[in-house]
Structure formats: structure tokens, C-alpha cells
Amino acid sequence: MTKYLLLDIDDTIAPSMYRGVDAIEIETWGRGHLAIPKYIVEWVKLFSKKETQSIWWCTDRSNETTQIEKQLPLKVEGKLMFTKPPKGFWKKQAAIIRFAEEHPKDTVICADNDCDLMKSDKLPDNLHLVIPTGAIRALSKDDLIEIDNLSSIY
Incomplete structure (x- = not known):
């Protein structure tokens, strides 16, 4: 079984306009400031190296x-495509649900600051939502521990 991490960028791994002393600056070729706290970068690197874990961009x-x-x-396996949602669904939510349904025996974790927009009564059992709780509008160290501890044992 695999643990899939569907990972958002803005306000999830890269706080808006972050300039902390531990900031890892990402070159955006003039498309705005993007920096990721070092503790998140180090954790994502470790997560992506494990054979039974897979990162997919969800942005x-x-x-x-x-x-x-x-x-x-980083070893990133792919990107979710946000197309053709069912009526009444947010495009991103439809793609996340579809991904979880395509991987029913695996753990699917969506780390996204907008997870609270999802209609939680329609989510697959193997889908876990992690909304960043960090004071800097990003995943906190506790959020990362929560992701590490999630499994598909129900």
C-alpha cells in the first residue's frame, strides 16, 4: 500500500510573502516571491525518498x-488536473476525490489550506485532509507529524 500526499503550494508549503531566516527562496523568474521554510523542505525531501510514499502536486x-x-x-510523481467537475463541486475537490477513488487500498492525504472548502460528507474513507495550522500560514511541524502518522488501516 502507498501513502499519497497531494500537496498544495500557496499557504501550505509556501507562506505568502515568507521571508523568515530559514526561508529557502525559489526562483520564479519575476512571477512573484516564493519561499519555503527549511523545516518543510527537509521534511518533503525525506517524505519523497520513501518507496511506499508518493507526492503529487495539487495546485x-x-x-x-x-x-x-x-x-x-524532490521526487514528485505527478500533478492533479482540475477538469470537468460534477455539478456543484469545486474543480480541485473533484480531482482529489477522483484520485482517492482510483487508489482505494491506499492512504491519500491532501495537504491544502483550502481543504475546509470541501464537502466533507462526500469524501472517500481513504482520503485524509490536513489543513495547515502553522502560525506562518503553512504546515506546522505538528501537521507534518500528523501526515507521517496517517495510514490506511481503518
């Missing part, structure tokens, strides 16, 4: 995902 910021992958040694 519409494809230019930034490309830059992050080029500048940091």
Missing part, C-alpha cells in the same frame, strides 16, 4: 511546481 500553479522541482531534489 494550479504549474510554473512554481516546475521551479521547485528544478531547485530542490
Whole structure:
């Protein structure tokens, strides 16, 4: 069984306008400031190296995902595409649910600051939502521990 992490960028791993002393700056070629706290970068690197764990981008910021992958040694498996949602669904939610349904025996974790927009009564049992709780509008160290501890044992 695999643990899939569907990972958002803005206000999840990269706080808005973050300039902390531990900031890892990502070159965006003039498309705005993007920095990720070092503790998140180190954790994501470790997560991506484990054979039974897989990171997928869950963002519409494809230019930034490309830059992050080029500048940091991360193993990212793919990107969710946000197309053709069922009526009444947020496009991103539809893609997340579809991904979880395509991987029913695996653990699917969506780390996204907008997870609270999802209709929680329609989520697959193997899908776990992690909304960042960090004071800097990003995943906290406790959030990362929670992701590490999630499994598909029900």
C-alpha cells in the first residue's frame, strides 16, 4: 500500500510573502516571491525518498511546481488536473476525490489550506485532509507529524 500526499503550494508549503531566516527562496523568474521554510523542505525531501510514499502536486500553479522541482531534489510523481467537475463541486475537490477513488487500498492525504472548502460528507474513507495550522500560514511541524502518522488501516 502507498501513502499519497497531494500537496498544495500557496499557504501550505509556501507562506505568502515568507521571508523568515530559514526561508529557502525559489526562483520564479519575476512571477512573484516564493519561499519555503527549511523545516518543510527537509521534511518533503525525506517524505519523497520513501518507496511506499508518493507526492503529487495539487495546485494550479504549474510554473512554481516546475521551479521547485528544478531547485530542490524532490521526487514528485505527478500533478492533479482540475477538469470537468460534477455539478456543484469545486474543480480541485473533484480531482482529489477522483484520485482517492482510483487508489482505494491506499492512504491519500491532501495537504491544502483550502481543504475546509470541501464537502466533507462526500469524501472517500481513504482520503485524509490536513489543513495547515502553522502560525506562518503553512504546515506546522505538528501537521507534518500528523501526515507521517496517517495510514490506511481503518
